[in-house]
Amino acid sequence: MSRKAPVIPTGLARALSKSGYCSRSDARNLIAEGRVRLNGQPALDPERPVALGTDTIQVDGRSLVSANKVYLMLNKPRGIVTTARDERGRPTVYSFLPKDAPWVAPVGRLDKASEGLLLLTNDSAWAARIASPENHREKTYHVQIATVAQQVLLDQLIAGRTTEDGDFLRVKRATTIRSGKKNSWLEILLDEGKNRHIRRLLGALGTEVLRLVRVAIGRLQLGDLGKGAVRSLTREEKAALSVEFAAKWMSADEYKKRSAKAYSRVIG
Numbered sequence: 001m002s003r004k005a006p007v008i009p010t011g012l013a014r015a016l017s018k019s020g021y022c023s024r025s026d027a028r029n030l031i032a033e034g035r036v037r038l039n040g041q042p043a044l045d046p047e048r049p050v051a052l053g054t055d056t057i058q059v060d061g062r063s064l065v066s067a068n069k070v071y072l073m074l075n076k077p078r079g080i081v082t083t084a085r086d087e088r089g090r091p092t093v094y095s096f097l098p099k100d101a102p103w104v105a106p107v108g109r110l111d112k113a114s115e116g117l118l119l120l121t122n123d124s125a126w127a128a129r130i131a132s133p134e135n136h137r138e139k140t141y142h143v144q145i146a147t148v149a150q151q152v153l154l155d156q157l158i159a160g161r162t163t164e165d166g167d168f169l170r171v172k173r174a175t176t177i178r179s180g181k182k183n184s185w186l187e188i189l190l191d192e193g194k195n196r197h198i199r200r201l202l203g204a205l206g207t208e209v210l211r212l213v214r215v216a217i218g219r220l221q222l223g224d225l226g227k228g229a230v231r232s233l234t235r236e237e238k239a240a241l242s243v244e245f246a247a248k249w250m251s252a253d254e255y256k257k258r259s260a261k262a263y264s265r266v267i268g
Contacts, residue, residue: 012038013046015057019064019105019124022085035060053125064103071233072104072120075225082109082118093118096228107131111196116214117222130241136191140216142177143198146208149176149184153205157188161204167194169201183210217241
């Protein structure tokens with residue numbers, strides 16, 4: 001029997017931040033000013049429990065969830081922050097979205113210096129399933145490092161290392177794509193993702209990251225989408241991500257029986 005992913009409540013201020021609307025400190029200010037409503041009622045407690053994907057949050061009368069579900073992929077350029085507002089006035093991913101697009105939130109994050117595939121949606125329940133660390137969804141990165149990669153470095157990435165702040169970080173797979181005289185491009189596969197995971201791990205191994213590009217989430221490929229360009233996911237792409245998620249919550253035999261049927265139903 002398949003199992004549904006549990007819905008874990010989070011505080012209201014954190015829910016606003018997690019949705020990509022603003023920072024947690026800005027969220028607390030909005031709540032204190034009485035500009036936030038939860039399920040149609042004024043909400044003044046920043047720690048009030050919220051079930052993302054179930055509860056309705058409004059800011060200044062505007063719901064963060066649209067009736068029409070939208071699923072977008074963006075090729076995020078380097079130097080852009082993944083948030084709706086930035087206290088320092090830096091450009092955000094929202095500057096690349098169509099003006100008539102409904103409110104959407106990032107599915108996960110890419111830090112300012114990183115680039116590549118970023119999903120955005122107003123379907124918070126779907127986003128929570130895709131981003132949940134319990135699913136161990138594989139993400140593929142192309143990483144340029146400031147040294148010529150040797151096999152020992154690849155082995156160390158896979159074996160893992162404990163950082164100075166106590167986190168144990170590892171990668172699932174690491175291979176060399178190409179090398180020059182002074183640098184190399186690696187392909188790194190993660191099935192978990194802590195904050196600045198790859199940068200911190202390589203830093204702990206004494207290796208500088210020059211560029212970091214996410215090129216795939218599960219079976220979804222960045223492909224030839226131009227830098228700064230955005231497009232909707234196709235039904236096939238959304239179906240592939242949904243089927244991958246389903247595989248995590250049912251037995252292998254049940255998944256084999258149901259995956260083809262589920263895929264056909266979603267894209268049909």
